Amino acid sequence: MIHEILPVGPLQCNCSVVGDESTHEAIVIDPGDEIEQILALIRKHHLQVKQIVITHAHIDHVGGAMKLRAATGAPILLNQNDYALLKMLDVQAGWLGMPAPGKVEIDQSLGHADTVKAGSLSAQVLHTPGHTEGSICLYFPAEHKLIAGDTLFAGSIGRTDLPGGSYEKILHSIHDRVLALPDETIVIPGHGPLTTIGEERESNPFLQNR
Numbered sequence: 001m002i003h004e005i006l007p008v009g010p011l012q013c014n015c016s017v018v019g020d021e022s023t024h025e026a027i028v029i030d031p032g033d034e035i036e037q038i039l040a041l042i043r044k045h046h047l048q049v050k051q052i053v054i055t056h057a058h059i060d061h062v063g064g065a066m067k068l069r070a071a072t073g074a075p076i077l078l079n080q081n082d083y084a085l086l087k088m089l090d091v092q093a094g095w096l097g098m099p100a101p102g103k104v105e106i107d108q109s110l111g112h113a114d115t116v117k118a119g120s121l122s123a124q125v126l127h128t129p130g131h132t133e134g135s136i137c138l139y140f141p142a143e144h145k146l147i148a149g150d151t152l153f154a155g156s157i158g159r160t161d162l163p164g165g166s167y168e169k170i171l172h173s174i175h176d177r178v179l180a181l182p183d184e185t186i187v188i189p190g191h192g193p194l195t196t197i198g199e200e201r202e203s204n205p206f207l208q209n210r
């Protein structure tokens with residue numbers, strides 16, 4: 001699997017570009033900003049973007065999606081429970097003192113246990129509400145990788161104090177769906193360094209004593 005991770009925008013959201021090495025079909029996850037750099041990676045690997053997946057509707061993850069759709073023609077996918085949050089992008093821009101990206105149109109909702117494909121690559125959707133109602137993770141079982149959005153970080157978990165957040169729900173999502181994955185699974189969080197399921201199961205202070 002081709003996999004490039006590019007931290008984008010002022011909050012350094014980890015955008016992932018994943019591609020099939022033989023067919024060159026690709027999925028881009030969380031193109032929050034810096035679309036020119038993302039497109040440069042796509043050209044470097046001669047990729048054809050088939051899907052644009054948004055892990056949740058926070059501006060730092062979705063802000064560049066329309067530009068990427070215009071450049072690639074690929075559809076934008078987001079869980080429908082985050083559609084309300086997506087309508088608040090101008091409010092979110094205000095929180096961060098950033099320019100509003102304009103309206104983002106979703107082509108299709110992604111639900112729990114849906115599959116996202118590009119060439120021979122296949123990812124399972126895990127609906128993991130808590131950071132937002134519509135937060136999802138993307139699990140690539142053959143590659144032992146989890147794109148975790150802002151649900152799980154190295155040594156931490158997503159914040160739950162923003163609209164739609166729930167501390168109870170995020171713990172439930174992580175224990176029931178994320179920690180159900182094998183220990184060797186590499187976790188690519190929405191921000192910051194990579195980790196593994198085993199490492200977080202062992203030492204994440206938010207996930208002990210339960």
Ligand SMILES: [Zn+2]
Nearest residue numbers: 056058131150
């Ligand atoms: Zn977020």
